[in-house]
Amino acid sequence: xELLLDTVDLDEIQDGVDYLPLSGITSNPSIVKKTAPKxxxxxxxxxxxxxxxxxxxxxxxxxxxxxxxxxxAEMIFKQIDPSVYIKVPVTWDGxxxxxxxxxxxxxxxxxxxxxxxxxxxxxEAGADYLAVYVNRVGSMGGDPYDxxxxxxxxxxxxxxxxxxxxxxxxxxQQVRESLNAGAQAITVPHAILKATYANANIAxxxxxxxxxxxxxxxxxxxxxxx
Numbered sequence: 001x002e003l004l005l006d007t008v009d010l011d012e013i014q015d016g017v018d019y020l021p022l023s024g025i026t027s028n029p030s031i032v033k034k035t036a037p038k039x040x041x042x043x044x045x046x047x048x049x050x051x052x053x054x055x056x057x058x059x060x061x062x063x064x065x066x067x068x069x070x071x072x073a074e075m076i077f078k079q080i081d082p083s084v085y086i087k088v089p090v091t092w093d094g095x096x097x098x099x100x101x102x103x104x105x106x107x108x109x110x111x112x113x114x115x116x117x118x119x120x121x122x123x124e125a126g127a128d129y130l131a132v133y134v135n136r137v138g139s140m141g142g143d144p145y146d147x148x149x150x151x152x153x154x155x156x157x158x159x160x161x162x163x164x165x166x167x168x169x170x171x172x173q174q175v176r177e178s179l180n181a182g183a184q185a186i187t188v189p190h191a192i193l194k195a196t197y198a199n200a201n202i203a204x205x206x207x208x209x210x211x212x213x214x215x216x217x218x219x220x221x222x223x224x225x226x
């Protein structure tokens with residue numbers, strides 16, 4: 001499993017790097033809007049400094065037509081670095097962009113996947129990651145977990161190199177179900193990841209351990225000062 005953060009907030013990213021087995025950072029125009037950096041490319045270069053080359057950085061194109069998307073990708077490589085994963089929505093034009101970028105040897109994350117046919121086409125075009133919009137698919141009455149499962153089955157059956165990347169999360173339960181459905185990677189907002197550990201039962205278990213230890217060795221003791 002690969003764990004990615006879906007944010008461009010520098011504090012959240014630093015927290016993720018410091019505490020999590022983090023594989024990378026994903027972004028899109030809506031995510032960027034939440035932080036609204038004045039200098040987009042300088043901000044993304046700062047993210048690269050924080051995560052280093054050991055983690056992946058996924059940056060989305062903004063244009064809708066393929067020719068401009070390809071020019072935007074070149075600008076991303078020039079302004080950030082050539083190892084960035086270019087996020088491309090799986091539209092008619094997007095598929096052309098994905099195919100050409102892969103032919104050029106670049107990393108690509110196919111995004112805005114709502115339908116299994118989008119996933120099939122993107123994996124055939126060579127996309128490295130297939131970003132399935134879990135919450136949005138569910139909100140439209142679809143079954144995002146079936147979509148994830150079917151995509152993973154096709155990858156295994158035909159030996160594609162693509163990985164399903166669960167995205168668009170509003171709850172810990174959605175993340176859990178995506179992994180249970182077979183997603184190889186997930187990209188999650190910082191707040192949702194932290195909510196996993198804001199469990200009263202976990203806190204009580206730790207408090208009980210502390211109380212039992214201190215009952216034997218004294219209040220305020222630990223393994224460093226007994």
